[in-house]
Amino acid sequence: MKITLMVWRQKCCKEQGKIEKFVVDNVEEDMSFLEMFDILNERLILEGKDPIAFDHDCREGICGACSMTINGVPHGHEHGTTTCQLHMRKFKDGDTIYVEPFRNKAFPVIKDLVVDRTAYERIMQAGGFVSVATGNAKDANNLPISKENADLAMDAAACIGCGACASSCPNGSAMLFVSAKVGQFALLPQGQPERKRRVLAMIKQMEKDGFGGCTNMYECEAACPKNVSVRFIAKMNRDYLRASLFTKSK
Amino acid sequence: MGLLSYLKSTILSKWVMAITGCILVLFICGHAVGNLQILLGSDTYNTYAAFLQGLGEILWIIRIGLFVCLVLHLITSIRLKLLNNSARPTAYQYKSFLKAKLTSRTMIWTGIMIFAFLTYHLLHFTAGVTNPVEYDQHEVVINGKSGIAQEIPNDPRILAQLPPTLQTTTVDGKLYAVQEEVKTAETRHDVYKMVVLGFRNPITSLVYIIGVILLGFHLSHAIQSMFQTAGFNHPKYTPWIIQGSNALAVIVVLCLISIPITILTGLVGGTI
Amino acid sequence: MNLDAKIPEGPLADKWDNHLFNMKLINPANRRKYKIIVVGTGLAGGAAAATLAEQGYNVEAFTYNDSPRRAHSIAAQGGINAAKNYPNDGDSIRRLFYDTIKGGDFRAREANVYRLAQVSNNIIDQCVAQGVPFARDYGGLLANRSFGGAQVSRTFYARGQTGQQLLLGAYSALVRQIGLGTVTMHTRKEMADIVLIDGQCRGIITRDLLTGEVESHVADAVILATGGYGNVFFLSTNAQACNVTAAYRAYKKGAGFANPCFTQIHPTCIPVSGDHQSKLTLMSESLRNDGRIWVPKNKGDKRKPADIPEEERDYYLERKYPSFGNLSPRDISSRAAKEACDDGRGVASTGYGVYLDFADAIKRLGRDKIEERYGNLFEMYERITDDDPYTTPMMIYPASHYTMGGLWVDYNLMSNIPGLHVGGEANFSDHGANRLGASALMQGLSDGYFVLPSTVPHYLATNGPFEKVTKDHPEFKKAEAEVRDKVSRLMSIKGKHTPTYFHRELGKIMWEYCGMARNEAGLKKALELIPQVREEFWKDVTVTGDAQNLNTVLEKAMRVADFLEFAEVLVHDALERDESCGSHFRTEHQYPDGEAMRNDKDFAHVGVWEFQGVGKKPLRHKEELQYENVKFAVRSYK
Known part of the structure; x- marks a missing residue:
């Protein structure tokens, strides 16, 4: 297969970027999208050029490192698939593919396709946990949890923190990410003591970092490689209102 | 700031959007059903209009309530839009959408256009500013019935020729002939005629049809979005809510555009 | 080289408890005066950093990823073992201990493994308390499944993403501490060397991956939790960036490297499809519960699998190991696949693959049942290979997966360099010559939550207070210069x-x-x-x-x-x-x-290597393994 790549190149966050065209000739159907980039990069290195920088690590769709927007959709158009698990057989010989970094004010570009996602870290630090120090736990089966709730919590917990939601959202909103974490804990008895504090703190941090607000377009759900449902956003809206109304403001 | 401090929080802003939106949707539904009575004829329609006018202070409370909702809806949406725009400073060179529909992506624009349309609508039919002549229509109601009085010139010769069964009565300085004994006599705003004359103008009708279709686009996303914001999303019911939202939007649009269309085609008010 | 394992006295079952009592403590008010560096933020590193910070120590954590949550612990699929015995099928701490020793083919230290089995139960409690959504039964209690090398059901799991959920649990504890300011998190910084002063490990050198800056970080103790070296085979199930650098740098500075040859090959991975391939993807071992493994009997048989009649198929595992059959342990299944392929009977375009066939299981149980059990794995397989495993057999081949070997550590998980502790896959301690399924997560969290947070303070209390050292110390300057x-x-x-x-x-x-x-x-x-x-x-x-x-x-x-x-x-x-x-x-x-x-x-010893110079043969030392509680036995899976 011959693929034309239109790739965003940007030396560093301060410089202007632009689209650069590359033609890759020997693409095989069994290659993953990132392996195509590997081949291109090997070629660029041998030509003495700077290879295209992109984040990646596990290459099995779980670490959440990869962050390419492919033809206008984070991780590409394939449903429920990360970039590293996207295979070239989903494209046709002669295709032109646009590859850009995840875009959001809170995710500044570091270089080429690499973005800085520490904004998600700050949101997690604000409240994405159950405050239980090691050694404080009672026997695990002392806390029965209905299978339905455990399964639903797992649906939310499947989030890999890649940032596709905030980057696909026309508003740049991180609501799906935040609601996945808030929703997981809200469904479990362990999360109840900090439920109100958590949702207020995480949303506050989200807004502080410059993410936009949700207007229910559901693009996040469609782009999410782990199919996290916007149902959790709905739940969080309720939680947040309750917490805002019934918590003493500081 | 005080009262407006909710604007700082995107989620509380969304709640304001949903609650005010919900009230406005209820109003629009009522408005559509109420005005559909124009199909039932002048008397029913004008009676309905008179009933609303007769509410007095209550009408003003409703009007002020709706106005506050509208203003909050508008301010909040603009503030959210500005915030959301700033969250995405760099656009994708190539953007495609998987799930975000045209309706959901253009809420702010349909909303602003609807607001402009609404302003025109209020000036047109409520305040009578744009078309004062067509606005100024009145009819005489005798014994609670309209259409039974006929205006006659206050000319003694003609009066003399009137059959004895006819009664005459003077309302607002004009003389009317009536077939029955006059117990009460008054004039009221002939909203029916005003609307019919208003929509006889094809350009006005076109503006209304466009405005209402925009409203339909807005509502099709707005109604189901309201449920999502209010925290109601369940795999069992959400598909129905989405369908219901679209259906309600279509119904509202059909109700409202049926008025100019029936008037333009002469089905309604053809005798005026 | 001093290879004293410092195994506590007393009966096996009491060693850890006695040791906990005997170890020295540090007054809570004094703890923040000690700085501990943790390199790596996977299960072991993340849990250790969080727990030590909870205790009040001043912790600095390092990862080369952009977030601690991306450590490769996240990719573990199957589950985590614990001796809870919830299913009441005869499990106990002693049985988990024995199974692990036997699974490791009698090359692991008894006392360490027993401790691992002991704390395994606390790990499950801790994770549940953190909100890890383990699979549950309809009664709301935790569900278990069985795994290779054990006759009891002791594996806890969260769908096929147990590693992810456990890591996110440790990560949540870590971010809480970062938010509280007790852990300073350094992302996108790769450790380039350790620094010894007067024989003690007093810090590390890192290279900032974004700015290239070479920096010194001073501490009173250092924990390496930097994972395994499976990527030495180029293609492995490891993440792209997994590397040996941290462990190897420590080795070059004098730390012993124990049993590096113990590298586990996982039998069920998706075969290599071409030279472009960058990694091998693991398919959970659980597939072998219902899949039958076979190759054609004739060499070079290029027919489609469906066209090969039953009598021309060789179900080699069932033939060679009738009692365990397709569920034979990892090493045995892997070698059998290699033999068949070396014999020219391999399938796949490269000839390096064997069939894992679900046709019989689908006939017996129905497609629905198979879909319920393995649906997500089949989907993943189809995504990668474009083959539908419901209609055509899967192709699998062994791949480098886990490394049992690592830096030598004593019972306190400290290497032979004072102050340098090693946790998780980076150390050698618990799995002997072969790791059982669902034991890696257990060991990482055992080290991170329970062992290191007890033994590192003991080291600090015994050896501290430490001489004040700054980044300007000549040893730091020298190490920085070497990196540059x-x-x-x-x-x-x-x-x-x-x-x-x-x-x-x-x-x-x-x-x-x-x-x-x-x-x-x-x-x-x-x-x-x-x-x-x-x-x-x-x-x-x-x-x-x-x-x-x-x-x-x-x-x-x-x-x-x-x-x-x-x-x-x-x-x-x-x-x-x-x-x-x-x-x-x-x-x-x-x-x-x-x-x-x-x-x-x-x-029956640990082979520990001491660096002598690049290209020079390193020196081999031995730590003899004492088996007081188990007897040597031949592993047999026939």
């Missing part, structure tokens, strides 16, 4: 090959001569070839870009450079360990039926 020198050397070669090219070359040698089956001649050949590749690397590698910016080529080159030196240690160990045990299979030592033949008389 290495960077500029790599940048200045400007040769004709990329770092990946050399990595691939190394991988080929390692897989060919030091992979699933090893022999003296092959290992000696590898010892000839590796230095050649290394020499060529230093003459002919090219690194583009500059060192002051994000430079992925330079990162790769730094890692490959260390792999090229480390590989030799691994091969030396494989050569010296002149027996077959667990994952280490020397073709010279097998029973007539092809089973591994252990040599307990000469090799």
